Amino acid sequence: MFVLLMYGALFAAPLWAIAVAVKLVSVALPGRRPDWARDLLCWSAGMAAAAAVITYTIGLGAVQWEASEAESGAGSSPAVPCRSLAPGALDRLAGHEPSYVPLGFDCLLDDGSVVAGSGPYTLLNAVAAAFALAAVLALIAVGFVDEYRARPARRGRATEGGGAGSLSA
Incomplete structure (x- = not known):
């Protein structure tokens, strides 16, 4: 199932890049x-979240592909x-186990220890996490922009009403 999702993500990745280029x-x-600045921040947060999902989906498909193979x-x-393990470790190989969260492929040795298999999984985890962090930071920035814009409006309303301590006769 993840392999099919990976193909969809591979199709979506160039469309995502085109959308980013057009927006820029x-x-x-x-x-x-x-x-436009607030809209751009909101749009950037959404696109960063989409990039994180696309990257992680590609990684899920890669892990499932390797497990199936x-x-x-x-x-x-x-x-x-697991074929890239050192010769001593390769002789003691007892099995393998795919990891979907975080992405990875573990090689199980006969003494019960686990060795990480080769593959792009560390890079895919880092890229997906970076995009997710960028999305969160952009949403926080939207909150700061909204707060910054709301402060002068609140000050204006407070002075129009004569302030909090004014007396009216």
Whole structure:
């Protein structure tokens, strides 16, 4: 199932890149709305979240692909990510276990220890986490922009009413 989702994510990745490029061009052109900065932050948060999901989905598909390859067919043992282990560790290989959270492929040795298999999983975890962090930071920035814009409006309302300590006759 994750492999099918991976294909969808691989299809979505170039569309995501095109959308980002078009948005950057639209921001650079004249004729922007006055509140374009807040809209750009909101849009950036959404696109960063989408990038995190796309990246993680590609990683899920890669893990499931490797697990499927390791369980069927000639030449499937040892699993491809475990083939790059040191010769001493490769001789003691007892099995493998895919990890979906965080992404990874673990090679189990006969003494019960676990060695991380080769693959792009560390990079995919880091990229997905970076995009997720960027999305959260952009949403926090939207909150700060909203608060910054609301402060002068609150000060204006407080002075129009004569302040909190004024007496009216």
